[in-house]
Amino acid sequence: MSFLRDALLVAGKDLRIERRSRVALQQIIPFGGVVVMLFAFALDSDRTLLHQAAPGLFWAAVLLAVLLAVGRSFAIEEANRARDGLRLSGLDGGSIFLGKAAAVAVELFLLEVIVGAAVVVLYDVSVRGAVVLLCAAVAATVGLAATGTVYGVLAGGLRARETLLPLLVLPAVTPVMLGATRSFQAALDGTPGDAWPWVQLLTAFAVLAVAAGTVAFGPLLEEA
Amino acid sequence: MKRLFLATTVVSLGVTAVFALWVTPPRADQGFDAVRLLYLHAPTAWIAYLAFGVTALASLLWLFPRTRSATWDLLAGASAEVGVVFTGLTLVLGSLWGRPTWGTWWEWDARLTTTAILFFLYLGYLALRRTGTTADERGKRSAIAALIAFADVPVSYLSVTWWQTLHQQGTVFNERLSVKIDGSMAFTLVAAVVSFTLLYGYLVLERFELAQLEEGREARELERAIAERVRAEHVEVAPV
Numbered sequence: 001m002s003f004l005r006d007a008l009l010v011a012g013k014d015l016r017i018e019r020r021s022r023v024a025l026q027q028i029i030p031f032g033g034v035v036v037m038l039f040a041f042a043l044d045s046d047r048t049l050l051h052q053a054a055p056g057l058f059w060a061a062v063l064l065a066v067l068l069a070v071g072r073s074f075a076i077e078e079a080n081r082a083r084d085g086l087r088l089s090g091l092d093g094g095s096i097f098l099g100k101a102a103a104v105a106v107e108l109f110l111l112e113v114i115v116g117a118a119v120v121v122l123y124d125v126s127v128r129g130a131v132v133l134l135c136a137a138v139a140a141t142v143g144l145a146a147t148g149t150v151y152g153v154l155a156g157g158l159r160a161r162e163t164l165l166p167l168l169v170l171p172a173v174t175p176v177m178l179g180a181t182r183s184f185q186a187a188l189d190g191t192p193g194d195a196w197p198w199v200q201l202l203t204a205f206a207v208l209a210v211a212a213g214t215v216a217f218g219p220l221l222e223e224a
Numbered sequence: 225m226k227r228l229f230l231a232t233t234v235v236s237l238g239v240t241a242v243f244a245l246w247v248t249p250p251r252a253d254q255g256f257d258a259v260r261l262l263y264l265h266a267p268t269a270w271i272a273y274l275a276f277g278v279t280a281l282a283s284l285l286w287l288f289p290r291t292r293s294a295t296w297d298l299l300a301g302a303s304a305e306v307g308v309v310f311t312g313l314t315l316v317l318g319s320l321w322g323r324p325t326w327g328t329w330w331e332w333d334a335r336l337t338t339t340a341i342l343f344f345l346y347l348g349y350l351a352l353r354r355t356g357t358t359a360d361e362r363g364k365r366s367a368i369a370a371l372i373a374f375a376d377v378p379v380s381y382l383s384v385t386w387w388q389t390l391h392q393q394g395t396v397f398n399e400r401l402s403v404k405i406d407g408s409m410a411f412t413l414v415a416a417v418v419s420f421t422l423l424y425g426y427l428v429l430e431r432f433e434l435a436q437l438e439e440g441r442e443a444r445e446l447e448r449a450i451a452e453r454v455r456a457e458h459v460e461v462a463p464v
Contacts, residue, residue, distance in 0.1 A: 150372070154352070154365050154368065154369055155352070155355075157357075158352075158355040158356075158357060159355055159356060160351075160355055161355075164348070164351055164352060164355065167344070167347065167348040167351055168348040168351075168352065168369070170344075171341050171344035171345045171348060172345065172372065172373075174341050208375075212372065216368050219364060219368075220364065220365065220368060
């Protein structure tokens, strides 16, 4: 059980840093809000169009925020050579991965709640099928956080990591974008039955991403 | 040896071109003469899958401690480069073929979408390779990235069987394993696949040798720089 305890330790560390620095709260979440507003401008604030496209726009905003959250999660390891500290801590690579991914997932949840509220108000969406929405959001968020964290360490410490990360992460999470959008669409349309295959896809993706990350993170953190 | 390889490739491509352009018949249901794009589009798609398969295999061999060697890393990179070019060609040629037969340049169907994702996944892989770090560090990071990206290859290949797509199902490797075209068309398609595979082999060989030369040059330049530095310090120290 020390594996999970170590993961909690790392997650606690990252969340404590975020609570004190307030980067997630004061930069990443407002960024999500701005994106939601920009989409409304792009569609000329056409109410019916916004209403129809709301699930996709919501997840597009979340996907862009994932890039910031992951970038931030590894930026704190670059400062003061914290990465070396993490490496020397004796913690298992897999548990470090789970901890960092969990911290990113918690931040994303918070973001989804706030951005989701903005979407409901600004795009005139009435919330239906709460159970489906919640299940889809949990599975999608875990998948996004895990994939982002794998690529975060993959690009970590490289010269062009800020520009490399989006190119690596976004194509890899397209199944999440598709699955989350479709299941949200089905739930909001009042046909939650159609959403379950997509929730299954999201869950399978999340399981694979967590498994891959747990295996690959340790070797990637080590210096070759 | 390499010349012979190149000559064989050129001859087989020439034979394929003759068959594709003059011997095979046009087809009314596939945009008449546009059907000839089949002999380019299907082989380029096959090469893309083959190239990424080779990259994944070479990456595995690099990651496995017993078989680790710089050769596998360079081979993985060379094959992925050729693969990205052929994926791009597949998309462009498919788009050109789609216009007369489907009436649209692009359709968001499962095969097209997964192939487009494949293109971007491996563009990211190539970008990761170029970030300028040590050879070992590059080998490790890119090998893991290659294995993750390869997950999309079977999805793309099987997408036409899994989902209802506008894109047709496999012409040769379909569920019943029955070849759906006959005579000169089937022969030309096989000839095209063989000659494009030869072309792939030749391109990867060239690219691999170039990568080896690049690596060698970097090592030599580093040695020279160190030697110059040592000499310079020696000269400075001498008067004291």
